[in-house]
Amino acid sequence: MSEKKVRLKVRRQDSAEAKGTQRWEEFDVPWKPQMNVISALMEVQKNPVTATGSKTTPVVWEASCLEEVCGACTMLVNGKVRQSCTALVDQLAPDGQTITLEPMSKFPLVRDLIVDRSRMFEALKRVHAWIELDGSHELGPGPRQSQENQEEAYPLSRCMTCGCCLEACPQINESSAFIGPHAISQVRLFNLHPSGKMHATDRLTTLMDEGGIGDCGKAMTCQEVCPKEIPLVDSIAQVSRAVTKQLLFGWLMR
């Protein structure tokens, strides 16, 4: 009986330190309708045996929502950075081609397909990506906002901190401290909000230092890979103008 199979080729490494364990492993898993890369990896868990018949450990990866809203399952699928939950097997390998899976390369490796993305959350601290709330007690309705403002802000608020934009950005490398496109776009988001605006200068100032907006090389690859199609290039341009304005004329406004 020749059951239809899916061939996965997975880059593995047992831990950050164990560089010697870096290897490729291939797996043949039974095909199912509507299968995505995650359900293929789940089949490996049920039968952790390589295509050549050697027993191995199940592949480890990060996942949570499986519907591309949590950002957890980002990896390189056939060399392209994306969420693996929306990576559908029938689209990637209509004729049974091998599907290659690798961890993102711009973050420290943890194990197999898991990397450490904590720098992205630290970046959100640095740029004060929040509203300075007086408290959660009742203070009546929030400020009114135009539909236009909401329509500009909403796409920005869908950033999942998934890491695609950093992975694709040539400025993210070992010799650069660049904060990354995601954090800059969050500055735009909070500086749009009627009360967030009140602290716009603080946020802009955080982007003037080393690793700030000046380190963007305008390669524009971030926007191409963003799974939520966030206008990152536009965000960087807008925030960049605001930072320049602040640098040139900020002292006048004091």
Added chain:
Amino acid sequence: MVAKKSVRSASGKVRRVIVVGGGLAGLTTVMKLCEAGVAVDLFSLVPVKRSHSVCAQGGINASVNTKGEGDSPQVHLEETVYGGDFLANQPPVRGMTEAAPGIVFMLDRMGVTFNRTPEGLLDFRRFGGTLFHRTAFAGATTGQQLLYALDEQVRRYETLNVEDDQGVSIPGEKRVRKFEFWDFLSLVLDDNGIARGIVAQDLKSMDVKAFAGDAVCLATGGPGIVFGRSTNSVINTGTAAAAVYQQGACYANGEFIQVHPTAIPGADKLRLISESARGEGGRVWVPRDPNEKRPGKDVPESERDYFLEAKYPGYKNLVPRDIASRELFRKCFHDKRGVFNRRSLKNENEVYLDVTHLPKDTLRKKLAGILEIYEKFVGEDPYENPMRVFPAVHYSMGGLWVDFERSASGSLVMGSPRNHATNIAGLYAAGEVDYQYHGANRLGANSLLSCIYAGMVAGPAIATYVKNLPNSSYDMPASMLEKAETRERSKYETILKMDGPENPYQVHAELGEMMLVDCTIERHNPTLDGVLAKIEELTDRANNVNVLDTSSKSNQAAQFTRHMFNMLALARVIAQGARNRDESRGAHFKPAFPERNDPEWLRTTLAIHRPGDDNHHGIQYVRSLDYEVGGQRVHVTDGVDTSLVRPRPRKYEQAGAASTAATNV
């Protein structure tokens, strides 16, 4: 002795509360604790920004009444308890509906990108079980936006130092310390059975470590993964709830599992298509002709059977989820009217959810998030083609039993240490993991509200509890933590040594498949007996699994093996609860007992773990509980407080039946 209310313990350590889980309920609890001057250690399986709350789509209910419809918190209360088939204690529901407008305003102040009216006010849409526009929304990704707003507020507290009793900041002691990628293993209980901390495992290094905490709050979400594939995230195994249940916490109404009517069938998960699709005017139908082979969009209007609208002219496509799911199930399974699938070339158990008649601009502005999910996973354009959907396990109304203190006005006494307290002193629960607000069936867009409200209530309750605690957990002998840590480490080592023939993922897959087929929309006692027998058989097999991975870094297989055991424990509670309850109420439907039976079953199911009691699979169902909190002895029964809205049969055929207070619908 150091004053009880001090920030530091007698031994000089900063006193903290442990919150487990960083979804809406957990983050709100953290925020409220911080505002009360209590420092927090926050544990989560994943970076909190990836919690399951992110999946909520449609919106959050609040009777702000800006549409001139005469909506009010009273109507919201009545419709919520009516939708829940009167199984919810009503004072917490009243507290929630009264707080709702304030909660939505708070979220708006935090920067949630809610949709707006032309005047710049919050916009509201319709949802199930009501005729009012009561649901605030941010596109169709409301849960994501709400989670992020709270995540941002908690991140702000991560950057701020704890202040001592004189208001001087303590360097190096942040108000919130996050422990992300940590798995909850168990409570640390002292000799009096009081929760004094937790044992958790670092999922990267696999280190097992005990942490002291003056109180513990579980906000760990629901157990959807017990059913294998569901709309839930893969992290929702219910493992933490199962662990404390096995340490003595009471689990309430476990048998009430919500099945959402509209999800996309899939191999790894059943992806939700929000009720907001129907709230904005989406319609559910099947072709009148069961042999219809044309694509949905080519079937003429006159040949479509809008079966929900026909049977429930009062609420139409927006009947509550339990009712809608049963109707969809009946159409597909009993009437064999599932629609023809052009890929599999046969009739599948699917119906059409159609939004193609709505203006494209409305769809883009209000529903893009869900339509994008459909397009990405099904590969069809839902703007042009009716979507194909089927019911999926979605939410647990049941969960850890928690208490409340009723105020004279029939709401809650804010700050009472009884609110959201479990029957283990010092252990609190908030969010989907608690059983409190939804009775036998939850209304759409009430879950985001109940999660946040639970946090708003639990935070002050815990702050009161901690401030009155006679001796801090940080002053207990070190041996208490060491003992708990040693116990859990040895359990983990036992798992690492498992080398039997069974595969834990396979055992779980079989459990999930059975629970999904036999223990959801329609329940039959002989089948449930089979389910319980099979759970025992699966438990035997679980005891003979191979751990598959013995490595010391990111060992997901060993972690999953532990979760598998905990899922089996919860599956028993769910199935035995369903077996016992011989009536039909809300999401629990037994064709052999089709009526609601208030004289016998208007009561909360209270399950207590009793290992070794083989009569009921190690579960004792009790009619009352005695527990102690803050020096107060509390006796509660399984009776339901229905003092605010008198129980009556549900009749969604009639418009306005859900609320007697509604005058202008």
